[in-house]
Each structure stands twice: as C-alpha cells, then as structure tokens.
Amino acid sequence: MLRAMDDFWVFGYGSLIWRPGFDFEERVKARLAGYHRSLCVRSFVHRGTPERPGLVFGLDRGGSCVGMAFRVRGAAREAVVEYLRARELVTHVYREQTLPVRLTDGRNTRALTYVVDRGHSQYAGRVTAEHAATLVRRSHGQSGPNVDYVTSALDHIREMGLRDRWLEDVVARL
Incomplete structure (x- = not known):
C-alpha cells in the first residue's frame, strides 16, 4: 500500500522526458x-488551437514505450500531482493511471x-x-510552435539511444 509520505515515480514519454517541471x-x-x-x-491548447x-x-494501447521515470520525494507528492494534473489534464484527453514500469537497472515499480x-x-x-507533418507545421499554441515540440521530442528520444522511424519521417517532412 502506497502511503502519502512514500517516494513515488512518474513516467514521462513526451515532453516530461526533457522538461519534467518538478x-x-x-x-x-x-x-x-x-x-x-x-x-x-490533437492539441487545442499547448501546441495548437481548436481551429488549428x-x-x-x-x-496509446499496444506495444511498449521507453521513457524516463522520475522518483519524487513523498513529501512533494501533493504539489507534484497537482502540477501534473494542471499540465496534463487541461482538456481531459488523458487518463491518470499508475502502471508498472521496469527501470533499466532492473528494478520494477509503479509510476x-x-x-x-x-x-x-x-x-x-x-x-x-x-x-502529421502538415498539422505540426501549421500549429502554434500557448506553449509555442508545434514544430519545436516535435523536433525536441525526436532529439531527446535519440539522446536516449532510441530510434523512431515514423517520427523521423515526420520531422524530415517539416
């Protein structure tokens, strides 16, 4: 059973990889x-608008995803979860879940x-x-141009030693 003061993990797979914010x-x-x-x-706030x-x-379901897991002090739980909800649940397109992850050092945890x-x-x-390239090229939201988000994601995915050929194709078309 997870207690309020226990450290906890957050799994990042997009911009949380390079900009966790906590x-x-x-x-x-x-x-x-x-x-x-x-x-x-479709981003209506951070990287686009409802019109663009x-x-x-x-x-998305299926396969597996390599990302970054961040261990957070239990004492910061309330503030970090509040921050993440404000960042990720703006339009409720995501569901908050705690799921099992395997760390590269062999540890298993939930994040x-x-x-x-x-x-x-x-x-x-x-x-x-x-x-995808057409949508990304023309879109800009509260957090800036969609192109910046997508190219930064690819850069950081590569820094992790990973390949994403589909994303590479999108960026090449930008």
Whole structure:
C-alpha cells in the first residue's frame, strides 16, 4: 500500500522526458509494457488551437514505450500531482493511471502516468507521417510552435539511444 509520505515515480514519454517541471530525486530510463508513444493527440491548447490543432504525444494501447521515470520525494507528492494534473489534464484527453514500469537497472515499480483516452474528441488515432507533418507545421499554441515540440521530442528520444522511424519521417517532412 502506497502511503502519502512514500517516494513515488512518474513516467514521462513526451515532453516530461526533457522538461519534467518538478523536482525529483532520481531519473532512470524505463519501459512501460502495453502502451506505445504515439503522436495521436490533437492539441487545442499547448501546441495548437481548436481551429488549428497541433499534434502531441499520447500513450496509446499496444506495444511498449521507453521513457524516463522520475522518483519524487513523498513529501512533494501533493504539489507534484497537482502540477501534473494542471499540465496534463487541461482538456481531459488523458487518463491518470499508475502502471508498472521496469527501470533499466532492473528494478520494477509503479509510476504515475497519463494514457490517452481513445474516446475523447482530441484522439487523432493513427495518422500518416505526411498528414502529421502538415498539422505540426501549421500549429502554434500557448506553449509555442508545434514544430519545436516535435523536433525536441525526436532529439531527446535519440539522446536516449532510441530510434523512431515514423517520427523521423515526420520531422524530415517539416
């Protein structure tokens, strides 16, 4: 049973990888089974508008995803969860879940993460690289140009030693 003062983990698969926005004690590459990173969410706020939606990452069902797990002090739980909810649940396109992850050092733990709600109107599903590039190229939201988000994501995914050929194709089309 998780107690309020116990340290806890947060799993990041998109911009949380390079910009968590909260203090943490430890940062470890981790794998989440059963979900994959996908540019499948129409962004109406951070990287687009309702009139010109951008695309941002969601955890979609199937496969697995390598991302970053952040260990957070239990004493910071309330503030960090409040921050993450304000950041990730703006339009409720994500569902907050605590899921099992395997850290690259072999430890298994559970981590707070945000999974796309496939029934939400912002769920874009699978899009072609060409269509994704068109949406990304023309979109800008409160957090800046969608192009910056997507190219930064690819840079950080590569820094983790990972390849994402589909995302590479999208960026090449920008």
